[in-house]
Amino acid sequence: MYSFPKGLYVDVRIEETFETKISFKKDVLQEQKVRRNKGAFIRVFDGNRWYYSSLTDLSRVQECIDALARMATPNNNIMEHPIVKAFEVNRDRIIQYEKDSVTDIPVAEKQALLEGYLKLLDYPEIVHHTSYYVDNKTIKSIYSSKGTAITFDKQTCGIRFNLELAYGDNKNHDIVSKAAIRFDELKGLDDYFKERIEKAVAFVREAVPVEPGIYTVLLSPEATGVFTHESFGHKSESDFMVGDETMKAEWALGKIIGRDLLTIVDDGLVPGNGYTPYDDEGTKGKKTYIVKNGKLTGRLHSAATSAALEEPLTGNARAVNFQFEPIVRMTTTYIEKGDRPLKDIIAEIDKGIYVETIRHGSGMSTFTMTPSRAYMIENGRITTPVKVSVITGSVFETLAEVDAVSQEFELLSFIGGGCGKMEQYPLPVGFGGPYIRVRKLNVQ
Amino acid sequence: MEKEFITIHEKETAVKVQNTRVNAVRMKDIVKKGVRVYKDGKIGISGAIGEVPDEILLENAVQNLNAGISYPYELSGNLKDHRDYGKNRMSGDQLLERAEKILERLRTEYSDFDFNEIILTRDVSWQMKNTKGLDLEYKDAYMILALILKEKKSANVIDGYLEYYGRDFDLDKFWEFNSQLLEAYRHKVPLPEGDTLPVFTFGFSELQNFLSRSLNGEIYATGGSIFSNKLGQKLFNEKITIEQNMSPIYRAEPFFDMEGVVLKDDRYTLIENGRLVNVYTDKRTADVYKLPHTGAASGDYDGVPSLIGAPLRFAVDSHDIKSALGGKMGILVAVSSGGDFTADGSFAAPVQVGFLFDGEHIIGKLPEFGIRSHLYKMLGEDYIGTFENKNFYFGEGMQLQGYYMTIVR
Numbered sequence: 129m130y131s132f133p134k135g136l137y138v139d140v141r142i143e144e145t146f147e148t149k150i151s152f153k154k155d156v157l158q159e160q161k162v163r164r165n166k167g168a169f170i171r172v173f174d175g176n177r178w179y180y181s182s183l184t185d186l187s188r189v190q191e192c193i194d195a196l197a198r199m200a201t202p203n204n205n206i207m208e209h210p211i212v213k214a215f216e217v218n219r220d221r222i223i224q225y226e227k228d229s230v231t232d233i234p235v236a237e238k239q240a241l242l243e244g245y246l247k248l249l250d251y252p253e254i255v256h257h258t259s260y261y262v263d264n265k266t267i268k269s270i271y272s273s274k275g276t277a278i279t280f281d282k283q284t285c286g287i288r289f290n291l292e293l294a295y296g297d298n299k300n301h302d303i304v305s306k307a308a309i310r311f312d313e314l315k316g317l318d319d320y321f322k323e324r325i326e327k328a329v330a331f332v333r334e335a336v337p338v339e340p341g342i343y344t345v346l347l348s349p350e351a352t353g354v355f356t357h358e359s360f361g362h363k364s365e366s367d368f369m370v371g372d373e374t375m376k377a378e379w380a381l382g383k384i385i386g387r388d389l390l391t392i393v394d395d396g397l398v399p400g401n402g403y404t405p406y407d408d409e410g411t412k413g414k415k416t417y418i419v420k421n422g423k424l425t426g427r428l429h430s431a432a433t434s435a436a437l438e439e440p441l442t443g444n445a446r447a448v449n450f451q452f453e454p455i456v457r458m459t460t461t462y463i464e465k466g467d468r469p470l471k472d473i474i475a476e477i478d479k480g481i482y483v484e485t486i487r488h489g490s491g492m493s494t495f496t497m498t499p500s501r502a503y504m505i506e507n508g509r510i511t512t513p514v515k516v517s518v519i520t521g522s523v524f525e526t527l528a529e530v531d532a533v534s535q536e537f538e539l540l541s542f543i544g545g546g547c548g549k550m551e552q553y554p555l556p557v558g559f560g561g562p563y564i565r566v567r568k569l570n571v572q
Numbered sequence: 573m574e575k576e577f578i579t580i581h582e583k584e585t586a587v588k589v590q591n592t593r594v595n596a597v598r599m600k601d602i603v604k605k606g607v608r609v610y611k612d613g614k615i616g617i618s619g620a621i622g623e624v625p626d627e628i629l630l631e632n633a634v635q636n637l638n639a640g641i642s643y644p645y646e647l648s649g650n651l652k653d654h655r656d657y658g659k660n661r662m663s664g665d666q667l668l669e670r671a672e673k674i675l676e677r678l679r680t681e682y683s684d685f686d687f688n689e690i691i692l693t694r695d696v697s698w699q700m701k702n703t704k705g706l707d708l709e710y711k712d713a714y715m716i717l718a719l720i721l722k723e724k725k726s727a728n729v730i731d732g733y734l735e736y737y738g739r740d741f742d743l744d745k746f747w748e749f750n751s752q753l754l755e756a757y758r759h760k761v762p763l764p765e766g767d768t769l770p771v772f773t774f775g776f777s778e779l780q781n782f783l784s785r786s787l788n789g790e791i792y793a794t795g796g797s798i799f800s801n802k803l804g805q806k807l808f809n810e811k812i813t814i815e816q817n818m819s820p821i822y823r824a825e826p827f828f829d830m831e832g833v834v835l836k837d838d839r840y841t842l843i844e845n846g847r848l849v850n851v852y853t854d855k856r857t858a859d860v861y862k863l864p865h866t867g868a869a870s871g872d873y874d875g876v877p878s879l880i881g882a883p884l885r886f887a888v889d890s891h892d893i894k895s896a897l898g899g900k901m902g903i904l905v906a907v908s909s910g911g912d913f914t915a916d917g918s919f920a921a922p923v924q925v926g927f928l929f930d931g932e933h934i935i936g937k938l939p940e941f942g943i944r945s946h947l948y949k950m951l952g953e954d955y956i957g958t959f960e961n962k963n964f965y966f967g968e969g970m971q972l973q974g975y976y977m978t979i980v981r
Contacts, residue, residue: 149875153790159876160639165621178588178596184603184622199597239639256794292796299796299915301785337918340944340980358910368729371591372686378727451600453588489910493728494922494940496910517920518911520942524727550689550718572920572944572980 130190132273135202137173137212138193139272141408142166142186143450146231150239150261155246158258162235167450168192171409174200175209182451207274210435215274216411222280223267228310230263230285238263241314242287248321249289253329256292261285262543263311268408276410282403284556285311286543289325293332300335302328302485302500307541309399327484331501335513338502338571344480345519345569346473346505349538351483351497353559355566356392356463357547358491359523364394364418364426365444365456365549366433376437383424386527391464392419394428396443401541402460402558404443409454413443418461419527430456448552457549460558466533470563473532475508481571482510483519488545496520520570534563573634574647576702576832577626578606578619578873585664586692587671589719592679594671599664606873609633615643619874641876645855648832649704655827657820658713659739662693667715670743674717677747682754687719687734698826708834710826714739723757732757732907732925737824737967749965752934761928761936763903763981770902770956771943772893772929772974774966778921782913782947783814784881787842789853789868793861798917798947799848806847808951812958814843816852816866817885822969830877831855833867840866842884852882886971890957894931896974903938903979904929904972917947920980932963942980950975 132138147163165184170192172179179196183189206212242261249257263285270278288305304324308314347355362368369375396404396413404413409431417425429437430445433456445454474482485500497519504512521529539560546554581603588596606619607629616639618632662670671691678687693715700708717736722728734750763769773779786797793800799807818827819838828834831854842850853861854869857879869877890896904927911921922942928935945954956974964970 153878157639157641158878159617160636160641161617161872161875163619163874167621177594180588180596180598182598182600182602235639255796256791292791292794294795294800297916299798299800301796301915337914337916340920362729367590372722372724374725374727375729451602453596453598487912492730492907492909492924494910494924496922498910498912515914515916515918517914517918517944518922520910520922550720570942570980572942 129271130193133194133197133202135204135206136197136200137206137273139171139270139276139409140189140193141169141450142269143168144267146265148230148235148238148261148263150235150242152242152246152259154257157239160235160239169447169450169453170196171453172196172200173206173212175203175206176201180453211432212274214431214435214441215272215276215409216441217275218406218410218412219275219277220280220406221278222405225265225281225283230265230283230311233311238311245287245318245321248318248325249291251325251329253293253295253332254291255294258290260288260544262288270406270408270410272410278406278410280405284309284401284541285314286541287314288543289321291325291328293328295333298332298335300328300332302331304328305543307401307543327501331513335515338481338514338516340572342568343571344477345566345571346477346480346482347564347566348482348484349560349562350540351486351499352463352561352564353540354486354489354497356561357458357461357557357559358489358497359495359521359526360392360418361394361458361461362491363523364428365458366427366429366437366439367456369427370433370436379424381424381426384422385424386419386422386530388421389466389533390419390422390527390530391417392461393417393464394442394444394458394461396459398460398539398558400460400539400558401546401556402458404446404459407443407445407454408447409445411441411443411445413459416442428456428458430454446555448555452552455549455552457555458547458557460539462539462559463533463561463564465535465537465562467535468532470534470536473534473563473565474505474510477505477565478507480505481514481516491523493523494520495523495526517572521566526566526569529567530564531567532565537562574610574703575630576608576610576647576700579699580604580873581697583695584692585667586690587668588690589671589675590688592675592687594668594675597664597668604873605629607633609637610643610647611637613642613644615641615876617874617876643876645859647702647704647706649702649706651705651834652707653834654709656711657739658695658711661695661713662715667691667693684724684758685754686722686724688722689718689720691717691719700828700832702832706832708828708832710820710828712820712824714824715741721757735966739968745965756927756934757937759936761938763938763941763979764901764928767978768976769979770897770900770974771905771977772902772972773905774961774964774970774972776973778912778919780884783884787851787884788879788881789851789857789861789863790879792851793857793863798915802848803851804848807948808843808846809955810846811889812843812846812951812955813841813887813889815885815887816840816842816868816882818867818883822885823883825883829854829867829869830871831867831869833869835867854879886958886973888958888960888971890959893959893972893974896956897931901928901930901935902974903927904934908943913947919946919950920944944978944980945975950977
């Protein structure tokens with residue numbers, strides 16, 4: 129397909145995207161937009177340095193390969209370079225959404241679906257709302273000078289309500305959303321949305337400021353997902369570890385970092401936002417046990433980090449779009465479900481905080497979660513809604529504080545937003561998990 | 573039918589850095605085009621990434637009129653304003669040479685640290701033209717240095733950053749400041765005694781975001797803002813003036829909004845001497861809620877203009893940090909990630925990287941701690957001031973802002 133210059137490693141990633149965005153402000157249509165774009169990202173490696181370029185005119189891909197090759201220094205032993213040796217060679221075509229493609233649904237039908245849900249927002253406490261229907265279908269093709277030739281598709285769609293709430297002097301803003309893969313999955317969700325909208329309304333009426341302090345914290349699947357992603361997921365991205373002996377020693381495989389009940393997985397094959405059947409350098413998606421029964425068992429890799437750390441490929445080289453190079457990122461990351469009923473876990477908490485929904489999180493040495501809705505737990509019961517600025521904990525200590533994992537389990541995807549890593553934001557990722565109890569977290 | 577054309581051209585050369593060495597060179601040359609048509613009080617939109625002919629985009633925009641999106645507002649027109657803020661455009665080769673020099677010195681003199689991420693130069697142009705005589709052009713060229721700093725003996729993913737943004741990079745000033753900063757990273761100092769300490773921030777995004785939400789005309793008018801029904805009231809310390817500031821000097825974005833509005837002196841005052849005098853609006857919000865129009869429309873290049881946020885900037889109200897500290901030591905927040913305000917204004921955040929400083933010089937690196945306050949305290953009785961940044965070579969237009977805050981140890 130392309131003529132790859134000798135003495136260099138080359139790969140080409142082509143992305144064709146289809147996106148719909150429909151929005152209402154209150155009951156007034158604000159935007160109805162369909163985007164179709166194409167772009168390519170090209171990488172050339174001479175064993176010493178990478179040369180990248182992105183372009184939108186696909187007829188110029190060969191020209192661009194040749195231009196990058198002129199900047200590089202041909203290397204007769206390039207195929208023996210550890211990174212080049214690490215690249216898998218895959219030839220595959222996985223087209224799953226020809227039948228249920230969001231591209232085939234008339235935009236008017238998408239708009240009607242969203243419009244039909246607006247009646248659910250009729251509460252005096254919801255003083256303003258902006259509502260969205262969004263979808264995305266991407267077809268990716270990856271070709272390499274080692275012989276990889278892959279094409280696959282992925283799609284997501286969803287509905288999101290951004291709510292502005294007021295009750296006297298109490299204000300809040302909240303998000304209610306539902307992600308799906310096929311359009312039909314977004315139909316008939318009245319009860320799902322109604323339950324969550326009513327919780328948002330009750331929260332603005334009843335929430336009181338939390339008394340800052342150290343609490344036992346129960347996390348919902350959504351909060352567990354953000355906790356897992358921020359407290360440990362980023363630590364498992366091995367590009368942070370390359371060339372860093374302290375990190376390698378601190379996070380040596382085999383180290384015990386939690387109790388037996390704790391198993392953390394990153395799985396690129398889970399349908400949804402994190403679905404990555406092949407990563408952006410053509411490595412087949414995999415299920416990777418990062419932590420198994422409390423023991424560190426793996427980490428996430430690109431070909432470069434896999435070669436540097438001499439660990440197996442995991443299919444985690446991902447780029448946010450065709451304008452960027454793949455770097456090590458999570459796919460769908462979650463704690464595996466446990467065997468305890470949620471009600472038993474709650475019953476054991478005399479005084480604690482239940483975090484139901486999350487606004488955002490971050491993960492450095494101190495990880496953070498900013499709850500959207502949180503509640504007190506008193507004498508084994510979830511009681512008063514509380515306003516919390518931020519919940520924090522040390523990434524070095526907190527996993528060991530997880531002392532209960534529920535049998536109830538849910539995987540989720542956000543509609544809008546995603547994971548940020550330096551300049552690449554927002555990358556769609558999947559997250560979620562069981563309810564978990566963390567014995568000690570700082571709540572403010 | 574009126575027609576409007578938006579073209580954004582972005583050229584970028586980026587040097588990717590891994591373990592304090594150049595790992596990759598990335599080149600980008602992307603064009604984004606948006607077309608809007610206006611007919612009978614309706615708007616139609618279309619757009620594409622890449623060189624798609626205007627005729628095709630026009631045809632798509634006309635089709636989009638069928639969606640029936642109401643836009644009964646007068647188009648901006650009869651204005652030509654072309655500006656070029658780029659001072660020293662840098663070629664890819666110049667950037668690479670400069671990056672290699674910086675990295676070599678970091679490897680040699682600061683081998684106890686590791687540096688990763690990016691140094692780039694970006695050349696951008698935005699054009700907005702319409703059939704009513706609007707002809708706006710914003711050009712710019714600037715450099716960004718964003719290096720994650722990692723202490724080699726630390727098990728953290730990130731221990732801090734070296735940063736620069738601007739159009740006129742001065743290598744001597746860069747080293748003068750960053751040598752001091754890196755020495756401070758090496759010199760660990762304890763937190764000063766006291767429950768409440770003077771805390772200084774630069775680029776305090778949580779405060780900017782909270783104020784931006786609260787001063788949004790639509791959220792204000794519908795009752796969801798902490799400031800709702802308080803127009804005309806004194807909210808903050810008398811020293812505080814906050815503007816919607818569209819000047820590209822501070823943020824490398826166009827001087828016009830997404831409805832082609834250019835403000836007088838590129839600014840509109842929202843808080844004046846502590847008093848709420850305006851909220852920001854686009855044409856629709858101003859019309860629907862009978863508020864003054866402040867030219868704050870945002871949105872995608874291929875979207876309907878909408879009110880989302882506005883660039884806010886505090887007016888400089890104080891000049892000498894050292895004398896404001898009155899002999900005390902202050903705390904400079906370098907990295908605070910993940911904190912936030914509650915809807916009623918309570919604020920808490922961890923400070924992952926903070927420094928002790930005397931108002932002029934950075935003395936040493938502090939252990940991790942937390943900060944806590946409330947919007948009305950920070951910008952009220954506990955407010956110290958907004959200072960022009962004279963001492964820290966982070967980038968153009970950066971301000972330092974100080975407040976007394978509760979320290980969580």
